[in-house]
Amino acid sequence: MPHVLELTDWTCEAIYQLLDRALAIEAGKDIPNMPIFAANLFFEPSTRTRFSFEVAEKKLGMHVLNFASDVSSTKKGETLYDTLKTLESIGVKMAVIRHPQEGYYHDLKDRLSMSIINGGDGTGHHPTQTLIDLFTIYQEFGRFEGLTVAMIGDIRHSRVARSNIQTLRKMGARVILSGPPEWQEDSLATDYVSIDEAIQTADVVNLLRIQTERHAEAGRWTKEHYHKAYGLTEKRAQLMKPKAIIMHPGPFNRGVEISDALVEAKPSRIFQQVHNGVPIRMAVLEWALTTEKAVMS
Ligand code: CP
Numbered sequence: 001m002p003h004v005l006e007l008t009d010w011t012c013e014a015i016y017q018l019l020d021r022a023l024a025i026e027a028g029k030d031i032p033n034m035p036i037f038a039a040n041l042f043f044e045p046s047t048r049t050r051f052s053f054e055v056a057e058k059k060l061g062m063h064v065l066n067f068a069s070d071v072s073s074t075k076k077g078e079t080l081y082d083t084l085k086t087l088e089s090i091g092v093k094m095a096v097i098r099h100p101q102e103g104y105y106h107d108l109k110d111r112l113s114m115s116i117i118n119g120g121d122g123t124g125h126h127p128t129q130t131l132i133d134l135f136t137i138y139q140e141f142g143r144f145e146g147l148t149v150a151m152i153g154d155i156r157h158s159r160v161a162r163s164n165i166q167t168l169r170k171m172g173a174r175v176i177l178s179g180p181p182e183w184q185e186d187s188l189a190t191d192y193v194s195i196d197e198a199i200q201t202a203d204v205v206n207l208l209r210i211q212t213e214r215h216a217e218a219g220r221w222t223k224e225h226y227h228k229a230y231g232l233t234e235k236r237a238q239l240m241k242p243k244a245i246i247m248h249p250g251p252f253n254r255g256v257e258i259s260d261a262l263v264e265a266k267p268s269r270i271f272q273q274v275h276n277g278v279p280i281r282m283a284v285l286e287w288a289l290t291t292e293k294a295v296m297s
Contacts, residue, residue, distance in 0.1 A: 001093065001094070001113065001114065001115035001288060001289065001291075002115060002287075002288055002291050003105065003109050003115055003116040003117070003118075003288070004115075004116075004117045004118060004127055004128070004284055004287075004288055005105045005109065005116065005118045005125070005127065006118070006124075006125045006127055006163070007125070007127045007130055007131070007163060007166065007167045008125075008166060010167075012170060012171055012172075015131070015134065015167070015170075015171065018131060018280075018283050018284065018287060019131070019134060019135050019138050019283075021283040021286070021287070022131075022135055022276070022279040022280045022282070022283040023135075023139075023279075025279040025282050025283055025286075026279040031059065031060070031282075032060060032061075032286060032290075033060070033061040034060045034061055034062055034285075034286070034289055035061050035062065035063060036062055036063070036093040036094060036289065037062070037063045037065060037090075037091050037092045037093060037094075038057045038062045038063070038064055038065065038092070038093065038094040038095070038096070038285070039064075039065040039066075039067055039087050039092045039094070039095045039096070040053055040054060040057075040064065040065070040066050040067060040095075040096045040119075041067040041069065041083070041084075041095055041096070041097045041098070041099075042067070042069065042097075042098045042119065043069050043074075043097075043098060043099045043100060044098050044099065044100050044120065046098055046119065046120070047250075047251065048249075048250055048251075048274055048277055049096075049098060049119045049120060049126075049128070049129070049277070050098075050119070052274070052277030052278050052281055053096045053117075053119065053128075053281050053285075054066070055278050056277075056278050056279075056281035056282040056284075056285055057285060059278065059282055060282055060285055060286065062094075062285075065087075065092065067083075067087075073086075080097075080099070080104060080108065081107065081108055081111065081112075084108060084112055084114065084116075085111075085112065087114070088112055088113065088114045092114060093114055093115065093289070094114055094115045094116075094117065094285070094288065094289070095114055095115070095116055095117070096117045096119045097116060097117070097118060097119055098118075098119035098120045098121075099120075099121055099122070100121075100122050101121065101122055102121050102122035102123055102124035103121060103122075103124055104121050104122075105118060105121065115288040115289070117284060117285070117288060120159055121159065122159065122214075123156070123157050123158070123159055123162070123211075123214060124159050124162065125159055125162060125163045126159040126160050126163050126249075127163055128277075128280060128281055128284055129159075129160050129163065129164075129249050130160065130163040130164050130167050131280045131283075131284065132249075132273055132276045132277050132280045133160075133164055133206070133247060133249065133273065134167065134168070134171065135276045135279075135280050136245075136247060136269050136272055136273050136276055137149070137173075137204055137245075137247075139272075139276075140245055140269065141203065143172075144168065144171035144172045144173040145171075145172035145173070146172070147173045147174070147203045147204065148173070148174045148175075148176060148201050148202050148203050148204075149164075149168050149173050149174070149175050149176075149202060149203065149204040149206055150175075150176050150177070150178060150193075150198035150199065150201065150202035150204065150205050150206060151164060151165065151175060151176075151177050151178075151206045151208060152177070152178045152179055152195065152198055152199075152205065152206065152207050152208060152230060152232075152257075153179050153183070153207055153208030153209065153210065153230060153257055154179060154180075154183045154208050154209065154210045154211050155177055155179050155183055155184055155185050155188070155208065156182075156183045156184065156185040157183065157211035157214040157215070158208045158209075158211060160208065160249045161177075161185075161188075161208055162185075162188070164206070165177075165188050165190060175190050176190065176191050176192075176193050176197075176198055176201060176202070177190050177191065177192050177193070177198075178192060178193055178194065178195045178197070178198035178230070179192070179208075179230060180221070180226075180229070180230060182219070195229070195230050195236070196236065196239060199232070199236050199237070199239045199240055200239045200240070200241075202240070202241070202244055203241065203243070203244050203245070204244065204245055204247055205232060205240060205244060205245070205246050205247070206247045206248070206249075207232055207246070207247070207248040207252070207257040207258055208248070208249070208257065209248075209249075209250075209251060209252060209253060209257060210226065210253070210256065210257070223253070223255060223256045224255075226256055226257075227255055227256055227257075227259075230257075231255075231256060231257055231258060231259065232246065232257065232258045232259060232262055233259050234259050234261055234262065237259070237262055237265075237267070240267065244267060245267050245268070245269045246258070246262060246265070246267050246268045246269065246270065247269050247270065247273060248270050248273075249273065250270065250273070250274065252270065
């Protein structure tokens, strides 16, 4: 069965097909019943990804197994491959995995017949979050060409930034970045601009959480200092274009990346993104179960 690991190899056509299927799912069209066993293995904390996958699986009629890594045999030295092979041997057809190791799936993908859905790998990729973000933009603007998306914050340590930048460019959007110089990522080869220019220019202001758990050192930022320098303050939000929207993949920190007052303000689509997690993940799960040939990574 095909995996969903990165969006690198997905064509624009395949992405549009998936977004259109998520729109149809949202409208309640042709929801299949797929009574397979699906396991969710989260080796890093999660609220949105974990629970929206579980809701999506249950809406598709799947039998859901939630793997508790702290009481599993991984604590006794079992490898991730052997854990998955064990689950596969007892009939699990699909595994949603979040893991701190970037690219954990490279050693697994050709050795398992179950489908692996990447729920986030270290600083690597987060394909379903990117599909959610694209879906949210698509619902709002109906297109990607001609839009400017600003990604602001801790670019270097963000798997969402990496996945979004690559995919949005492929879909025809212009991506600009802003953030502290120590968290810039040269390999993404995208223009860095000042925070005010990013906010003034963007159709989509996409804020990123400071990934303190991935920082080697405490760094120079207090919450207040960061908010003043790179946060979306109420004053800065006045610079936004009239139809521009605010996004954040979550979890967000009120008063750090974004002012408390803006989280649920009119231009914010933050909880719409969370809502979109279910139809997008239903579309992804259905795709993985019904696609015969692995045409994408
Ligand atoms: N956006 C996201 O991945 O959120 P969680 O860490 O809560 O799953």
